[in-house]
Amino acid sequence: MNSESGATELAEPNLRAWLTTIGLDVEYVRGAGNTLFMRGDDGAEIPVIDYAGGYGALFFGHNHPVITARARELLDTGAPVLAQFSAHPQASRLVLELNRIIHRELGDTEPYYATFANSGAEAIEAAVKHAELDRVSRLSAVTGELEAATARARSAVLAGEAAVDPGVWQRLGVPRPAGDGDAVADLVAEIARRNAAQTARPPVFLALEGGFHGKLGTSVQLTHNEGYRAPFQALAAGARFVPRERPEVLKDILAEESGTLLGLAVTGGGVRLVERDHHTLCAFLVEPIQGEGGIRPLSEEFARQIQEFSAAAGCPIVVDEIQSGMGRVGRLLASSHLGLRADYYVLAKSLGGGLAKAAVMLVRGSRYRQEFELVHSSTFAKDGFSCPIALTVLELLEADGGRAYTLALERGAALAGMLESVRAAFPDVVKEIRGRGLMLGLEFHDQSGSADPLVRDAVASGTFGYLIAGHLLQAHRIRTFPTASAVSTLRFEPSVLLTDAEIDRLEEALTDVCAILRGRTGKRLAIP
Ligand code: F0G
Numbered sequence: 210m211n212s213e214s215g216a217t218e219l220a221e222p223n224l225r226a227w228l229t230t231i232g233l234d235v236e237y238v239r240g241a242g243n244t245l246f247m248r249g250d251d252g253a254e255i256p257v258i259d260y261a262g263g264y265g266a267l268f269f270g271h272n273h274p275v276i277t278a279r280a281r282e283l284l285d286t287g288a289p290v291l292a293q294f295s296a297h298p299q300a301s302r303l304v305l306e307l308n309r310i311i312h313r314e315l316g317d318t319e320p321y322y323a324t325f326a327n328s329g330a331e332a333i334e335a336a337v338k339h340a341e342l343d344r345v346s347r348l349s350a351v352t353g354e355l356e357a358a359t360a361r362a363r364s365a366v367l368a369g370e371a372a373v374d375p376g377v378w379q380r381l382g383v384p385r386p387a388g389d390g391d392a393v394a395d396l397v398a399e400i401a402r403r404n405a406a407q408t409a410r411p412p413v414f415l416a417l418e419g420g421f422h423g424k425l426g427t428s429v430q431l432t433h434n435e436g437y438r439a440p441f442q443a444l445a446a447g448a449r450f451v452p453r454e455r456p457e458v459l460k461d462i463l464a465e466e467s468g469t470l471l472g473l474a475v476t477g478g479g480v481r482l483v484e485r486d487h488h489t490l491c492a493f494l495v496e497p498i499q500g501e502g503g504i505r506p507l508s509e510e511f512a513r514q515i516q517e518f519s520a521a522a523g524c525p526i527v528v529d530e531i532q533s534g535m536g537r538v539g540r541l542l543a544s545s546h547l548g549l550r551a552d553y554y555v556l557a558k559s560l561g562g563g564l565a566k567a568a569v570m571l572v573r574g575s576r577y578r579q580e581f582e583l584v585h586s587s588t589f590a591k592d593g594f595s596c597p598i599a600l601t602v603l604e605l606l607e608a609d610g611g612r613a614y615t616l617a618l619e620r621g622a623a624l625a626g627m628l629e630s631v632r633a634a635f636p637d638v639v640k641e642i643r644g645r646g647l648m649l650g651l652e653f654h655d656q657s658g659s660a661d662p663l664v665r666d667a668v669a670s671g672t673f674g675y676l677i678a679g680h681l682l683q684a685h686r687i688r689t690f691p692t693a694s695a696v697s698t699l700r701f702e703p704s705v706l707l708t709d710a711e712i713d714r715l716e717e718a719l720t721d722v723c724a725i726l727r728g729r730t731g732k733r734l735a736i737p
Contacts, residue, residue, distance in 0.1 A: 230736075231676055231679035232680075233678060235248070235682065240259070241271055242270040242271060242272075242273075242704060242706045243258055243259050243260075243271075243708075244256045244271070245257045245688060255686060257687065257688050258686065258687050258714055259688045260689035260702065261689050262704055263558070263563060264500075264532070264558070264690075265537060265558055265702040266557075266558035266561070266563060268537055268559035268613075268647070269559070269562060269605060269613075269705065270563070270705075271563060272563070273563065273605070276562040276563065276598060276602065277564065279598060279601040280564050280594070280598060283594055283597055288593050288597070289593045290594045291592055291593070293586075299593065299600060300323075300591045303569075303603070304323040304569075307556075307569070307603070308320055310606075311541065311545075311554070311571075314540055314542055314545035315545055315550060317550070319573055319575065320574040321571035321573055322572050322574065323570070323571050323572075324570045324581065324585060325587075325590035325591035325596075326557070326570060327567070327568060327589050327590055328423075328566060328568055329423055329531040329555070330422070330423025330424055330428040330429075331423075332531070332555045332570040333422045333423045333425075333527070333570075334428055335570040336555055336570045337414065337427050337428070337492060338427075339553070339572055339578065339585070340491050340492035340527065340553065341412055344412055346578060351470060354472075355485065356401075356404075358473060358474050358483065359473040362393070363393050363473070366392060367391065370475075371475045372479060372480065373393060373396065373479075373480040374479050374482075380482055381396065381399050381400070381403075381482070393480075396473070400472065400473065404470050407468045407469070407470055407487060411446045412490075412491035413466050413490055414430070414446065414449070414490075414492055415459075415492070416431045416432075416448040416449075416451070416493075416494045417494075417495060417499070418450045418452050418453055419433055419453065419503060419505060419695070420433050420496055420499060420529075421434070421500060421501035421502050421694060422494055422529055426441065426445050430442070430445045430446065430448055431448045431494050433450055448494075453507075456514035456515075459518045463518075466489045467487065467488045468489075469486060470486075471483065488522065488524075492527050492552075492553070493515060493519055493526050493527065495507065495515060495527070495528055495544075496529045496531075497530065497533045497546070498533045500532035500533065500648065501532075501694050502692060502694050503643075503650060503652070503692045503694065504644040504650025504692060504698060505643060506643065507547060507549075509547050512544070512547040512549040513548065516549055525552035525553060525576060526552050527552070527554075527555065528542070528549060528554050529555050530543060530555060531556065531568070532558055532648070532702075534556050535556060536606050536705070537559065537702065538621070538646035539614045539615070539617050539645075539646045546645070552572070552576050553570060553573070554571040555568070555570050555571075556571070560602060562599065562601060565595035565599065566595065567596070569599075613705055617647050618646055620647060620705060620707045621644075621645065621647045621649065623707075623709065624647070624701060624707065624715075625642060627712050628701070628719075631651070634720065635726075635727065637654065637727065638726045639653060639654070639723060643698075647701075648702055649701045651699045651719070652697055653673070653674075653697045653698075654697075655668070656673060663676065663736065664734070673697055674692075674697060674698065674699060675690070675696065676734060676736065678699070679735075679736050680735050683735040684718070684721065684734075684735040685714070685721065701715075722734075
């Protein structure tokens with residue numbers, strides 16, 4: 210449907226061909242609120258209810274009138290979009306406003322400094338780069354201190370003011386020289402060799418199984434799905450994936466990633482060995498509710514354990530709020546519901562109001578490295594179009610005493626209630642409803658034993674959820690998708706404008722899908 214017949218497709222042609230096989234190859238020509246209009250065969254517009262919501266980037270829906278008015282005003286007044294290396298009052302206001310809301314949600318006053326980016330994955334990369342700059346800077350401060358102390362100890366020995374404790378040679382396995390001269394040269398060389406081996410160890414990131422943090426060079430290594438990650442393993446440092454709700458694993462990882470940095474120090478007339486603990490853990494990445502991994506909320510208990518581990522190990526937490534943040538679960542930060550406090554927050558998706566590509570990475574004041582500003586930038590980030598749009602989005606969120614947050618919870622509860630009633634009617638088909646606010650998922654039971662070969666084949670090829678998505682679009686004019694790394698879960702991330710009538714339409718559609726999957730009606734999925 211909708212393909213320009215005969216035209217050669219060079220823009221991801223294989224994806225396009227696959228979309229055709231499941232009826233998803235439609236062209237949308239207009240969007241308003243929760244509705245996308247697709248072009249019908251006769252050229253007329255066909256309304257489709259959008260539950261995919263730009264994968265969660267449309268908290269205020271398609272083309273929200275206040276946001277589009279702001280965009281028009283910017284264009285009409287000739288607001289400069291690209292004026293790099295100048296004052297950016299809109300960006301400054303945006304970050305102050307983000308701080309004001311974050312302080313309210315965390316009950317704290319520590320500032321968060323911002324670095325801008327153009328996409329979620331790019332902002333994650335910025336957070337990771339900042340964390341690595343911080344890690345290597347701290348490491349070099351420690352090794353610098355140890356080297357200076359070692360040099361002082363060596364001078365003291367050479368000046369005859371101190372003697373090396375016999376245990377030091379033994380501990381390092383260095384033979385004790387017999388003659389005169391620089392008696393500690395071998396010892397110092399061995400310490401330098403061991404420290405170099407420690408500091409050369411690459412950083413290790415912690416991320417949760419099922420997590421998704423983007424698909425760029427570094428961020429894809431923090432994304433659990435092996436299909437996305439494995440081919441690019443050599444491009445960036447790897448992550449260690451922590452099973453969800455298994456805090457005991459963290460202790461083992463810390464032990465495995467720990468090492469010792471060495472130095473010499475003079476106390477009294479003796480030179481002794483100084484040992485400083487060190488580990489390679491650079492940052493711990495967490496989504497408060499895993500999105501792409503199947504709409505899986507983090508428990509408060511596990512969030513607390515992650516926070517405790519991070520504090521004890523000195524490993525900063527990067528909370529990825531790219532999908533869960535910006536009001537979707539009734540707060541700016543979904544993690545603030547959990548009592549989780551991050552060293553880094555990353556926001557994107559809905560920050561741009563569905564019009565601008567905007568992302569921001571926020572670093573807690575006590576961790577912030579101002580030199581990062583000199584080593585990280587992008588031509589398009591912090592631009593004069595996306596920053597005012599993002600400010601308008603924050604104004605909409607905060608208007609009427611934060612009515613949008615309350616509405617997200619209220620509309621989310623209505624949607625979740627309907628999904629639960631579908632589950633109750635089809636407990637043999639629907640396994641679980643998960644999520645919070647307007648970030649909800651419906652997981653189907655395993656359909657690999659289906660009597661319908663179409664369904665069985667889709668399960669076998671890992672495309673089951675897309676088959677259902679094709680049916681929902683073709684038979685019910687409803688748009689949603691499975692979560693890409695957990696294709697038995699459909700995700701529902703509509704805008705806060707969601708109406709009861711739209712919920713009813715989804716209920717009808719899901720009831721139809723469940724009845725078909727149950728296999729007693731003789732009806733089949735509507736696939737071209
Ligand atoms: N982090 C999270 C939690 C995300 O959900 C996404 C994207 C990203 C990072 C990357 O952001 O696409 O702007 O570079 N999630 C999409 C999804 C792809 O399917 O949920 P991006």
